[in-house]
Amino acid sequence: MSRIVIVGGGAAGLEIASLLGRSVNRQDEVVLVEGETHHYWKPRFHEIAAGTFDSDLDSLCYFSHGAKNGYMHYQAWMIDINRQDKQLVVRKPNGEADTIEYDYLVIAIGAISNDFATQGAKEHCLFLDTPEQARDSWHQISTLLRSGQERTINIVGAGATGLELAAELAKVSAKLAKNPYAAKLNINLIEAADRVLPNSPQKMSDLAQSRLEQYQVNIMLNTRIASVEASRMTTVDGKILTADVQFWAAGIKAPDWLKNIGGLQSNNANQLVVEQTLATTADASIFSLGDCAAIPQADGTQVPPKAQAANRAAVHLAKNLVAHLEGKALKPFVYKDGGMVVAIGHNFAISTLMNDRLVLKGRLVRRLYDTIFRLHQKTVSGLFTMSRLIIIKRLKCMFKPA
Numbered sequence: 001m002s003r004i005v006i007v008g009g010g011a012a013g014l015e016i017a018s019l020l021g022r023s024v025n026r027q028d029e030v031v032l033v034e035g036e037t038h039h040y041w042k043p044r045f046h047e048i049a050a051g052t053f054d055s056d057l058d059s060l061c062y063f064s065h066g067a068k069n070g071y072m073h074y075q076a077w078m079i080d081i082n083r084q085d086k087q088l089v090v091r092k093p094n095g096e097a098d099t100i101e102y103d104y105l106v107i108a109i110g111a112i113s114n115d116f117a118t119q120g121a122k123e124h125c126l127f128l129d130t131p132e133q134a135r136d137s138w139h140q141i142s143t144l145l146r147s148g149q150e151r152t153i154n155i156v157g158a159g160a161t162g163l164e165l166a167a168e169l170a171k172v173s174a175k176l177a178k179n180p181y182a183a184k185l186n187i188n189l190i191e192a193a194d195r196v197l198p199n200s201p202q203k204m205s206d207l208a209q210s211r212l213e214q215y216q217v218n219i220m221l222n223t224r225i226a227s228v229e230a231s232r233m234t235t236v237d238g239k240i241l242t243a244d245v246q247f248w249a250a251g252i253k254a255p256d257w258l259k260n261i262g263g264l265q266s267n268n269a270n271q272l273v274v275e276q277t278l279a280t281t282a283d284a285s286i287f288s289l290g291d292c293a294a295i296p297q298a299d300g301t302q303v304p305p306k307a308q309a310a311n312r313a314a315v316h317l318a319k320n321l322v323a324h325l326e327g328k329a330l331k332p333f334v335y336k337d338g339g340m341v342v343a344i345g346h347n348f349a350i351s352t353l354m355n356d357r358l359v360l361k362g363r364l365v366r367r368l369y370d371t372i373f374r375l376h377q378k379t380v381s382g383l384f385t386m387s388r389l390i391i392i393k394r395l396k397c398m399f400k401p402a
């Protein structure tokens with residue numbers, strides 16, 4: 001009998017737990033260690049923050065899902081590894097420490113925002129790293145919306161996260177414009193680079209910028225934040241940007257506590273360094289994938305921290321582990337990028353395809369954005385459940401009062 005312990009039930013970890021839970025032999029055990037009770041698809045955290053997320057339909061309870069899909073959910077946070085005794089050290093919700101034995105360990109705890117040690121960012125900005133932070137953000141936004149007058153929101157970082165958040169908040173504010181008691185939100189999207197979506201093709205940046213301008217988002221390019229205080233930010237050239245609510249959505253890194261945990265190799269962004277098989281360089285029984293892993297490719301590049309990459313690596317590792325339990329060799333993970341889709345509000349998205357040669361935009365592309373989430377749902381819960389959820393959601397949107 002082997003026990004496979006997966007840490008983190010996000011885009012990657014939940015897929016592995018579900019796939020393995022349904023496919024390993026009965027005598028093998030699959031345990032998902034995750035501190036949260038419910039799974040939310042992280043690329044939709046900005047919708048939770050803007051109050052447009054439907055948690056009834058789009059979240060999943062690990063405990064009952066595990067019972068149906070052959071894995072056990074152990075609610076706890078990983079804090080350390082004892083590699084010598086093959087034990088994971090965790091902290092339970094009541095604060096007690098515990099250990100869990102493993103034969104194989106998969107670490108998929110994701111990443112957090114990187115504030116690049118900017119003074120005051122941690123204390124005075126909201127982050128979208130966890131469902132709780134996203135819900136806290138919504139509480140603040142909802143209070144702001146009810147407070148009337150013109151209100152300002154600063155968002156640092158015009159990558160996918162910051163841009164999607166800015167668009168969603170702008171749409172919410174526009175929808176409430178007829179209510180004279182609702183605040184009008186002025187949104188500053190602040191970016192150190194010379195364009196939004198700095199890591200995407202120029203055409204994608206241009207399209208995104210013009211759409212955001214239509215939504216009256218104030219885009220501030222070439223603007224680097226030096227420090228953050230309560231209700232204001234100061235740029236490196238001394239300009240002060242006041243705001244009622246401030247978000248930090250620039251850059252990512254793995255959490256600091258992951259750095260060299262249990263003697264495993266990690267890089268400057270605290271990500272665990274793995275072989276192309278996803279096994280860590282220092283320990284063949286410990287694997288890592290998703291945003292917390294540095295995954296090399298044969299051409300010298302590294303797999304990008306994207307939901308799509310996390311999902312593909314998860315499917316690969318699940319198959320690899322099943323084969324490995326049957327005594328077969330591990331195969332390398334070869335990542336083929338399917339492009340990028342960025343949602344700008346509920347009815348519009350921009351996408352790159354064919355190695356960035358093709359840039360598409362519009363309502364249909366927004367459906368493509370949803371498809372990535374639906375494919376995740378299909379892997380995790382099956383085609384039948386995914387289809388039922390789509391139908392229920394359509395009906396709910398059609399008949400529910402606005």
Ligand SMILES: Cc1cc2nc3c(=O)[nH]c(=O)nc-3n(C[C@H](O)[C@H](O)[C@H](O)COP(=O)(O)OP(=O)(O)OC[C@H]3O[C@@H](n4cnc5c(N)ncnc54)[C@H](O)[C@@H]3O)c2cc1C
Nearest residue numbers: 008009010011012042043077078109110290291306307310
């Ligand atoms: C607002 C927003 C918008 C985004 N938009 C896009 C997009 O449009 N396209 C795209 O490709 N990507 C997008 N991303 C990035 C995408 O969400 C990540 O690349 C993806 O979720 C990474 O998957 P993962 O499994 O590595 O980590 P996650 O999905 O973050 O899952 C990590 C899991 O580990 C759990 N965990 C953390 N620490 C511990 C611990 N100590 N012990 C136990 N469990 C732990 C967490 O609770 C979580 O459930 C977006 C991210 C955000 C925040």
